[in-house]
Amino acid sequence: MVEPARSMLRARRDIVDAIDTAHGQVRGEVVIGNLMNVRSVDLAAAIADLHEHFPQVTMHMRQSISGVAGNIAGLRGGSLDIAFLTGSTMDLPGITQYLVSAETLVLCTAPEHPLAGRPFRAADLTDVRFIDFAPGWGIRSIADTLFPRRLPVIEVADQVFALELAARNFGITLTARSVAARMPGTVYSERIGEPIPWQISIGHDARRTPSHAARTVMDALRHGAVFPGGGHHAR
16 A cells, blocks of 8 residues: 555545544554564453443454564554564664563573583674574564574574474573573573673554554554463553
């Protein structure tokens, strides 16, 4: 859809939104950029609870093969209303973000791997078989920056599948701690000195005011965070 048409639709939406807000109603469609393996957020519970309280809000979940880079492009291009975002910081020009959860990335290996369970340095990963993620993924960007001398042997699009490969000693991989903690068959460790930060946020294009429905969905998903070890993360 070209930008003039999007602008007309947004203007119409804003008028309807103002009328609904004045009458205490929350309704409309919200297009959400999702991500694979977001385990620090209980999405199912948050969405079910949201529907119970706001049945006139319809959500459309979208997932890009290019991960967080695709979500950022969708927000800036207007095809997404709100989206989950990940990275080591929340510094994204032109995107308004709200923190959902913060944890660390950990190195995951088979129990018999020489690095199994050992706190590690970047040098320890030199020429070590590495299970990578696709370009555009937040974890891939971090691995490219911190571990440029790793030896990628495969790119996958699922942290759980990466862990299944690691459990078979196919290689080592980097995943969110909340994902690694739920996967049997692998062990994980932190980087020596400073653990690798991993933040999940939800955001929207700063140039556009989200609809009442989009703001309601954003608030519900922000409060759906859970601790990696279990239990809701009140925010």
